[in-house]
Amino acid sequence: LELLCVEDLDGGAQDLATASSLITPASELLDEAPDIADSYADLSFLIPPFSDYIDGEEGLIQTEKELLEAMVLVASLSNISSIEGEDAVYAMSAIDRASHLIESFNDTIDSLIVMADEITALSVEGSKPFSDNRLVELLEKLRELLIPVEEEIYDFMVDNDDLWESVEPFITFWISDSSLYLGDEIVGGGYLFFNGSFRSDCHVEIVMGGAVIAEVVTGALGRFDFSWEIPLNESLLGGHVLISRTGFESGNLTSDPISISIALIPTSLTVVLSGTVLAPNESLTVSITLRDVYGESLANKTCTLSLDDALVEFRTSLSGEYEQVFPAGTLEVGTHTLHAEYNGSLPYASCASGVQTVAVDVPTTLTLDMFSDTFYLSYFVVGDLTLVGNASDLLPGMNVTLSIDGIVLINATTNDTGAFAFSIPADALSIGSHLIRVDFNPPNPYWRPSHDEAEFLIYIVERTEKYPFWPIIPGWGGVPFTAYDVLFGQYAYYFWLLVIATIGAVVKALQMHKQLKARRRTNEQKALEQMKVDLRATEMDIRDLAPARSIEFDEPPNTPKELIVWNYNSFLRFLSQERKVGIRDSMTHWEIARLLGSLGYSESLVEKMTSLFELARYSGTNVTDTDMMVMVYHVDQLKKPAGRWGAHAG
Incomplete structure (x- = not known):
C-alpha cells in the first residue's frame, strides 16, 4: 500500500478510477431513460433511482479518497523503528479513521447494490429496459479492493512487535456520524491496546451523558464495534458527549470524548x-x-x-x-x-x-392588425387593433398604449366595437426595421393584461446612376415588392398601364386571327367554285378509263371525294392525249404510279396523288376540302413540264 500510495501515485489514481468508472454505466442508463419513456409526461418515477445511485457513487469516491489519505499516514509510520507519544496518537487516529472509512465504504456499497436492484427492476410499458447492466458486478469488484487495505492495517498492528514496545496503554473510539436524528443508529468502534499488544476478549462500555448505552467485547487485534438505535424520546434532542471505557486491575482506560447532536427528522x-x-x-x-x-x-x-x-x-x-x-x-x-x-x-x-x-381575472386578447409590413417613407404606418375579453366580448372604452421601438407614441381608447385605428407618419421614423407593440393595462384587477406586437419596414427608393430617369419598379435595387404598392401605391400607375396595354394587345391579336380565318375560308370557297366552273366547261369522257379506276357522273361532281377521283381520271386522260403515254385498262393505280416513275415523273408527287385517289376511291374514310385542294395542287404540278424528267412517249 505504501508503494501504491506514496511511490506510485499513478497506481493510486488508477485504483481510484475503478470507483469513478461506476458512474459511467449509471449515467448511460440515465441518458437512455427519456428516450425509452418519451411517451410519459412525467419521468419522476424513473429519475430518482438513477440520481440517488449517482449521488451514492460520488460519496463512495470521496470515501475512497479519504481512505487512501489515512493509509498513507499508516504507511509512513511503518517506516519508523518505534512509536512513542504523538506518533502513537497519529497512528491510532489513522487506523481508527481507516477502519471507520472501510465500514462506511461497505455500507455505501450495500446501499448502492439496493439502488442497482431498483434500477434493474424498473418497468416501462410492461418491459424492463434497464435489466441488462453490470452495476452489481462492478460494485462487488470494488468491495474486493478493500481486502488489501485491511491486510495492510493488520500487518501494521501485528507484524511490527518492536514498533509498539514503548507505547502506553490506550483505547481509541470513533463513530460514523456526529449529526443524527431520532430513530437513527449510532454506529462506531475502536481499538484497545494494553501491555504491549492489542487485547482481545476485553469488556468495553460505550457511555453517553454518564449512562452506558452499549457494552461490547473486543475481538481480534483489540477491535470493538457497536451500534445503538436512538429512542424516539424528545429528551434526547440536543448535544451529547460519548466515550468508550474499560477497566483493569491497575486502573481504567477512557477514550477521548466525541460530541454528537441529535435532532428531529427534517x-x-x-x-x-x-x-x-x-x-x-x-x-x-x-x-x-x-x-x-x-x-x-x-x-x-x-x-x-x-x-x-x-x-x-x-x-x-x-x-x-x-x-x-x-x-x-x-x-x-x-x-x-x-x-x-x-x-x-x-x-x-x-x-x-x-x-x-x-x-x-378575466382573460383579454389584444390583436394588432397592420395594413402592410412595409411602408414607403413618405406614406403613413397604418393599422388597427381590437380588444376582446373572454375570447369574444368586445371591450369598448378601454385605454391602450401604442409604442414603436419601446417609445410610447399613442395613448388611445377603444371605440364601441373594442377597436382603434391608427395612422402614423412614416417620415417620423428612421429607414429600416421597427417593432410596434400595443398594450392593454387594465384599470382594475378584474381584467387580465394583454399585448400584441409586429415588425414592419420603412424604406425609401433611390434612382441609380445607371437608370436616373427610369420609373421605379418593385423589386429593383432592394425595393420591397408588396401587393399594396403595385395595386394602389406609387407603382399603381405603371401596373394598370401595363395591364391595359396587355389587354389591348390580346384583343388586337384575336381580331387579326378572326380576319385571317375569314379570309382563308373565302379563298377556299372561291377555289372550289372555280373548280366547279372548270368542271362544267371541260368535256370529260370518263367512260374510257378502266372500270376499277373510273366513276361515271351523271352531272359534274360536287363532293371532295368525287372531285379527287375526277382529277385523277382527268390526269390519266391528259397523259393519254397530251403526253401519249400508253395506259392499259388492266393496270392498277399503283402500276400506273410505277410506270410514271420510270418515265421520270416526280415520285413524291405521283405517290401523294395516287394515295389520295386510293383514299377517295376505295376507302370509307371521309376526305376533306383540304385533301381535295392537295390533289388539285399535285395534279397541276405533274401536268407542268417540271413534273416530268426524261419522259418519253410510250
Whole structure:
C-alpha cells in the first residue's frame, strides 16, 4: 500500500478510477431513460433511482479518497523503528479513521447494490429496459479492493512487535456520524491496546451523558464495534458527549470524548398548483406532498392548508399526498395567497411550504392588425387593433398604449366595437426595421393584461446612376415588392398601364386571327367554285378509263371525294392525249404510279396523288376540302413540264 500510495501515485489514481468508472454505466442508463419513456409526461418515477445511485457513487469516491489519505499516514509510520507519544496518537487516529472509512465504504456499497436492484427492476410499458447492466458486478469488484487495505492495517498492528514496545496503554473510539436524528443508529468502534499488544476478549462500555448505552467485547487485534438505535424520546434532542471505557486491575482506560447532536427528522411540504393565473370559469387544483429528509412519504400526518384567511385541515394519504380542488366560481376575482404547514410529531420536525399566489381575472386578447409590413417613407404606418375579453366580448372604452421601438407614441381608447385605428407618419421614423407593440393595462384587477406586437419596414427608393430617369419598379435595387404598392401605391400607375396595354394587345391579336380565318375560308370557297366552273366547261369522257379506276357522273361532281377521283381520271386522260403515254385498262393505280416513275415523273408527287385517289376511291374514310385542294395542287404540278424528267412517249 505504501508503494501504491506514496511511490506510485499513478497506481493510486488508477485504483481510484475503478470507483469513478461506476458512474459511467449509471449515467448511460440515465441518458437512455427519456428516450425509452418519451411517451410519459412525467419521468419522476424513473429519475430518482438513477440520481440517488449517482449521488451514492460520488460519496463512495470521496470515501475512497479519504481512505487512501489515512493509509498513507499508516504507511509512513511503518517506516519508523518505534512509536512513542504523538506518533502513537497519529497512528491510532489513522487506523481508527481507516477502519471507520472501510465500514462506511461497505455500507455505501450495500446501499448502492439496493439502488442497482431498483434500477434493474424498473418497468416501462410492461418491459424492463434497464435489466441488462453490470452495476452489481462492478460494485462487488470494488468491495474486493478493500481486502488489501485491511491486510495492510493488520500487518501494521501485528507484524511490527518492536514498533509498539514503548507505547502506553490506550483505547481509541470513533463513530460514523456526529449529526443524527431520532430513530437513527449510532454506529462506531475502536481499538484497545494494553501491555504491549492489542487485547482481545476485553469488556468495553460505550457511555453517553454518564449512562452506558452499549457494552461490547473486543475481538481480534483489540477491535470493538457497536451500534445503538436512538429512542424516539424528545429528551434526547440536543448535544451529547460519548466515550468508550474499560477497566483493569491497575486502573481504567477512557477514550477521548466525541460530541454528537441529535435532532428531529427534517420534513418538507411540496405544493403544486394547477395554475397561477385563472379565469373565473376555471377551477384550481392544489396537490400537496409531505416527505422526510430521506425522501420517504409520511402517511396519516395532520397538516393545514391556508387560502387567504381560510384554513383547511387535512391528513396525508398512505403515499403522503393530499389534493384539494377549488371549483370554478369559488375564488373571487383578484389575487389569492396559499401555503401549507405541518406542525410535526415525533420523530419528525415541523415544516411549511412557501407562500404561492394565484390571480383570478378575466382573460383579454389584444390583436394588432397592420395594413402592410412595409411602408414607403413618405406614406403613413397604418393599422388597427381590437380588444376582446373572454375570447369574444368586445371591450369598448378601454385605454391602450401604442409604442414603436419601446417609445410610447399613442395613448388611445377603444371605440364601441373594442377597436382603434391608427395612422402614423412614416417620415417620423428612421429607414429600416421597427417593432410596434400595443398594450392593454387594465384599470382594475378584474381584467387580465394583454399585448400584441409586429415588425414592419420603412424604406425609401433611390434612382441609380445607371437608370436616373427610369420609373421605379418593385423589386429593383432592394425595393420591397408588396401587393399594396403595385395595386394602389406609387407603382399603381405603371401596373394598370401595363395591364391595359396587355389587354389591348390580346384583343388586337384575336381580331387579326378572326380576319385571317375569314379570309382563308373565302379563298377556299372561291377555289372550289372555280373548280366547279372548270368542271362544267371541260368535256370529260370518263367512260374510257378502266372500270376499277373510273366513276361515271351523271352531272359534274360536287363532293371532295368525287372531285379527287375526277382529277385523277382527268390526269390519266391528259397523259393519254397530251403526253401519249400508253395506259392499259388492266393496270392498277399503283402500276400506273410505277410506270410514271420510270418515265421520270416526280415520285413524291405521283405517290401523294395516287394515295389520295386510293383514299377517295376505295376507302370509307371521309376526305376533306383540304385533301381535295392537295390533289388539285399535285395534279397541276405533274401536268407542268417540271413534273416530268426524261419522259418519253410510250
